[in-house]
Amino acid sequence: MFATERQREIIELINAKGAAKIGELTERFGVSVETIRRDLLELEKQNSLRRVHGGALRIPRSGEYLDRKERSGKNREKKAELVQYAAELISESDILMVDCGSTAVEFAVMLRERFERLTIITSCLDVFDALKNKESFELYLCSGFYMGRENAFYGPWVLESLERFHADKAILCPSAVSIQYGIMDYDRELCTIQKMMMARAGETVFLADSDKFEKSGFLKIADMKQDCILVTDSGLEEEIYNLYQENQIRVLRGKKDWPKASRVNF
Template identity: 30%
Template structure:
């Protein structure tokens, strides 16, 4: 195994915590093949960023579903799964469409995956990173909503963002989330982002949710949409078949990348 740098170690640590909820220093030291001292330093850094809580001999997850994770840290978790989701979802976009893209690491991966051959596509977004990724795309016109800047996500929120979105009509809203639950639907950890996402869904003829397998079974503090409001969920193939079946039984179409 090639030695991992600090960013790669942090990504692995976050992935373990996302899956298991807690982890020991010794387990991380063995699996990542670095010293206990190095792991403790990694955990200290991540705790300062409020994405985990250190305990004796290890760490506990601070659930991203209920509490928001900074964009740069969210981008380090489940990167391969998000790229697969993004590539599959990108095949749904057609020439001449107007689409909306929210803020978040999966939404950013989706923007990066959009084909360079697309033509006459308008993208409405509240995410500065999405806008910058698409700024040089020859066939895409980018509309940035405006609004109050949120540094954690580098996104723009209400009131101006929702006012602008409310004046537009789109073919499809591509929206991410941090929690997926059969009863609570799709949720996120920020009510500001939830208001923007609700506005995008209301302004679009179709809604596509982009979310990796770690979001299932979690409920965030702010509701984005009920299951019945979503036309398609694009996720990754690590979701258990019985979980997919339970959502399909509720009438939700699910595509796994």
């Protein structure tokens, strides 16, 4: 097989699966590791893929920005699944800062059902409404300018309120995650709040359904670092999951991965 033909097949494979490891490619094409590495380097120069440690990922696709009502009905089962895994990272009496969005609301509903003593800080009215009748919770709503499309508050008063707190964990729900581009979202005002929550918490946990992986957004919330903790559903492609693990990025994805992930200490 000529190099050009092999490289074309590599692109097709990665675009279909989202990712491929070097070992998988050497076995598939019967060539050496050095040959595959040269192929990947050449394809990256052509902007056909992105190399990472251990393999390559497809070029991140632009995520779709939907309004709150559209998002609330999308991937509902995936969100309900992933928040159950996120529950394993929460302890009674934790102080949590919780983001906005449909995943955040699913997370809030899970907290209401599974925990008795928590302190929750949020600027999202949907999260507040999901928790307001849980009398054993201590609930703080940071208010400011009202953003109707997200049913949430934003602006300097919210940021000033957040600065008064220190949380055990910030629970953020980005629109896109990518090894290359990092943790991303779309709204400038809400990204400012997300960054403040990260600054005021001991740990940050990102909740993202599997459709948000290897997508790009408009604004970067954070770099993809080795201390990132991502929680997703069991639908995340095996190839993408493996390369995140290869790059020492912690992803909790489904029950079968939880025993290994649960050894993470906070």
